[in-house]
Amino acid sequence: MNNLSKLTFLLLPLLPLTACEDKGDELEVVEQPVPEGFALSAGNSTVFLTSTYAYDANSDWVRGELAARFRDGDGLYDDALTSSSGLGPVYAGYACGSCHRNAGRTTPSVWTKRADGAYGSGDYGFSSMLIYITRRNGAFFQNYGRVLHDQSIYGVRPEGKLKVDWRYEKGQFPDGETYELAAPTYTITDWYMPGLDGRNIRPEELFCTVRIPLRHVGLGQMMALDPKEIEALARKSNYPEYGISGRANYIFERGRMQLGLSGNKAQHADLTVELGFSSDMGATNSRFPEEISEGQRQIQEGGSMGLRYHKLDVSTRDMEDVDLYLHTLGVPARRNVNDPEVKHGERMFYQAKCHLCHVTTLRTRPRGATLLNGTELPWLGNQTVHPYSDYLLHDMGSEIMGVGLNDNYVSGLARGNEWRTTPLWGIGLQQTVNGHTYFLHDGRARNVKEAILWHGGEGEASKRLFMKMKKADREALIKFVNSL
Ligand code: HEC
Ligand code: HEC
Structure with a gap:
C-alpha cells in the first residue's frame, strides 16, 4: 500500500466554505510527484515537512477563506488565556x-x-x-x-x-x-x-x-471515516490465534448514541473543542456555559x-475556527521509505502482527468530514489514509508490573483495561516536534521499545513475537515505526 507514486491534489481554491454540493465537475485534479524517500500518509492532505511544524501545517487544499479561518483557529489554539480572557x-x-x-x-x-x-x-x-x-x-x-x-x-x-x-x-x-x-x-x-x-x-x-x-495528526481524516467502516472493522477484528478482538466504543453525546473515535478510550465522538475550553481551561462556551x-x-x-x-x-465562532483548524491540519508524509532497514522493519511489523490493531490502511467516506457548524470538507473524502490504527478498543492487560495499562477508569463502554489503538502516523516526528519520546496514555514509556513492552492482554502475543526476534530485527521494526 505504500507504492503510491503520485500525489493527487484536489484544488478548490476559490470555492466558498460551503462548497459541498455537486461541484464535482469543478474539481481540478493535479498530479504531483511524491518527493524521493517519502510516501503519502493521507492522500491530498499529506505534507512533506520534517521540521518542528510537521504536525502544525495546513493541508495544501486549505486556501482562501479556509486558510484565513485556519490561521484564526491556529491563533486561538495557541492563545494563552488569562483570568480576564476566561482562564480558570x-x-x-x-x-x-x-x-x-x-x-x-x-x-x-x-x-x-x-x-x-x-x-x-x-x-x-x-x-x-x-x-x-x-x-x-x-x-x-x-x-x-x-x-x-x-x-x-x-x-x-x-x-x-x-x-x-x-x-x-x-x-x-x-x-x-x-x-x-x-x-x-x-x-x-x-x-x-x-x-x-x-x-x-x-x-x-x-x-x-x-x-x-x-498528537493532533490526522484528526480530519479520523472524522472523515465512515462509522460503518469502523463497525465493520470491529466485526473483522477477531483473531483468536493471537487473542485479539477489538470493539467499538459508543457514547451518549449531543442527545444521541454515537460511535466514539477521539481520546485514549475513544470516549468522544467529536474533536472535543468545547470540552477542551471548558474542562481543561475553565473557559465557558455555548455548549458548556x-x-x-x-x-x-x-x-x-x-x-x-x-x-x-x-x-x-x-464565542461559538472562535470554537468553530479551532474545530476547522484541527480538521484541516496536514498529515506528515512517511520518511526514509527506501531505507533497506526501514523496509525490513515493515516486514517485521507485519510479522509481529502489530497491523492487526495498528491497521495500516483505511479509506475515508466520499463526502469527507463535517465541522461543528455544518461546513463540509469534501477534500477529506475518498482518500486512502495510513493511520496505523483501527480506532477500536483493546484489552491491554493488567499483569505487567502488577498493574499493566489498566487504569480502572470507565469511559462509555471502555473498561479500565481497554484502550483505543493509538494512531501511529507522525510518531517518528514527535522527538523533533516536541523534543521527547514519552509514549502511551500516561507517558510511562520512555521510547518506542518500552511502549511495545507495555503491550499486554490482547497485545501480549504481538509483544512476544517482537521479543523473540533477533535484536537487529527489533531495531529495524522500531526504525520502521519511526518512519511513520
Ligand atoms: C491540560 C492539558 C490539555 C489542554 C489544555 C488541552 N488538551 Fe486536548 N488533550 C489532552 C489530553 C491529556 C488528551 C487525551 C485525553 C484522554 O484520552 O482522556 C487530549 C485529547 C485531545 C483530543 C483527542 C485527540 C485524539 O487523537 O483523539 C483533541 C482533539 C484535543 N485534545 C483537542 C484540544 C483542544 C481543541 C484544546 C483547547 C480547546 C485542548 N485539547 C486543550 C490535554 C489537553
Ligand atoms: C491488541 C492490539 C494491539 C497490538 C497487536 C499492538 N498494539 Fe500498539 N497499541 C495498542 C493500544 C490499545 C495502544 C494504546 C495503549 C495506551 O496508550 O495505554 C497502543 C500503543 C502503541 C504505541 C504508543 C503510541 C503512542 O504514541 O503513545 C506504540 C509505539 C505501539 N503501540 C506500537 C506497537 C507495535 C510496534 C506493535 C507490534 C509489536 C503493536 N503496537 C501491537 C494496541 C495494539
Whole structure:
C-alpha cells in the first residue's frame, strides 16, 4: 500500500466554505510527484515537512477563506488565556497549545520534577496532563468533578497537585538484552479543601488516572471515516490465534448514541473543542456555559468571580475556527521509505502482527468530514489514509508490573483495561516536534521499545513475537515505526 507514486491534489481554491454540493465537475485534479524517500500518509492532505511544524501545517487544499479561518483557529489554539480572557478560576492548561505544543504532545509533566523533588504537577502554573479522579464506585467527587485542576488563577487554590512515584523493573529479552520499565503510582497532594474533601477522600477511596496529550495528526481524516467502516472493522477484528478482538466504543453525546473515535478510550465522538475550553481551561462556551468550578466554595466566596457567569468566555465562532483548524491540519508524509532497514522493519511489523490493531490502511467516506457548524470538507473524502490504527478498543492487560495499562477508569463502554489503538502516523516526528519520546496514555514509556513492552492482554502475543526476534530485527521494526 505504500507504492503510491503520485500525489493527487484536489484544488478548490476559490470555492466558498460551503462548497459541498455537486461541484464535482469543478474539481481540478493535479498530479504531483511524491518527493524521493517519502510516501503519502493521507492522500491530498499529506505534507512533506520534517521540521518542528510537521504536525502544525495546513493541508495544501486549505486556501482562501479556509486558510484565513485556519490561521484564526491556529491563533486561538495557541492563545494563552488569562483570568480576564476566561482562564480558570481553576484549570489544567492555559491554552490548547500549552498541552498540545505545535499540535503535538507537550513534554508530559508526569516527568516534571516538583519543588519537593517528586515528579508531577508543576508548581509554576504549568502542567501538560489531564488528571481524572473518581470514587471507586465510579462516582465523581462533589466539589471536584471529573478533572482535578492542578492550576489556578491568582487568589484561588488549585484543586490539588499530582505526585507521581515511579517504580522501576528490569526485564530481559530471550537473547539476553535487558530493558527497564517504569510504572507510575499516583497520589494527590495539596487538596484545596483539606478540611472537607481532604478528610473525606482517603487514598483507598480514590481512583486517579492520568493522560498525556495526544498528537493532533490526522484528526480530519479520523472524522472523515465512515462509522460503518469502523463497525465493520470491529466485526473483522477477531483473531483468536493471537487473542485479539477489538470493539467499538459508543457514547451518549449531543442527545444521541454515537460511535466514539477521539481520546485514549475513544470516549468522544467529536474533536472535543468545547470540552477542551471548558474542562481543561475553565473557559465557558455555548455548549458548556457553567464554570467547571461552579459550586466550589472558594469560588462562591470569591465574589468577584460571580460576574463571569453571565458572559461566555469563548464565542461559538472562535470554537468553530479551532474545530476547522484541527480538521484541516496536514498529515506528515512517511520518511526514509527506501531505507533497506526501514523496509525490513515493515516486514517485521507485519510479522509481529502489530497491523492487526495498528491497521495500516483505511479509506475515508466520499463526502469527507463535517465541522461543528455544518461546513463540509469534501477534500477529506475518498482518500486512502495510513493511520496505523483501527480506532477500536483493546484489552491491554493488567499483569505487567502488577498493574499493566489498566487504569480502572470507565469511559462509555471502555473498561479500565481497554484502550483505543493509538494512531501511529507522525510518531517518528514527535522527538523533533516536541523534543521527547514519552509514549502511551500516561507517558510511562520512555521510547518506542518500552511502549511495545507495555503491550499486554490482547497485545501480549504481538509483544512476544517482537521479543523473540533477533535484536537487529527489533531495531529495524522500531526504525520502521519511526518512519511513520
Ligand atoms: C491540560 C492539558 C490539555 C489542554 C489544555 C488541552 N488538551 Fe486536548 N488533550 C489532552 C489530553 C491529556 C488528551 C487525551 C485525553 C484522554 O484520552 O482522556 C487530549 C485529547 C485531545 C483530543 C483527542 C485527540 C485524539 O487523537 O483523539 C483533541 C482533539 C484535543 N485534545 C483537542 C484540544 C483542544 C481543541 C484544546 C483547547 C480547546 C485542548 N485539547 C486543550 C490535554 C489537553
Ligand atoms: C491488541 C492490539 C494491539 C497490538 C497487536 C499492538 N498494539 Fe500498539 N497499541 C495498542 C493500544 C490499545 C495502544 C494504546 C495503549 C495506551 O496508550 O495505554 C497502543 C500503543 C502503541 C504505541 C504508543 C503510541 C503512542 O504514541 O503513545 C506504540 C509505539 C505501539 N503501540 C506500537 C506497537 C507495535 C510496534 C506493535 C507490534 C509489536 C503493536 N503496537 C501491537 C494496541 C495494539
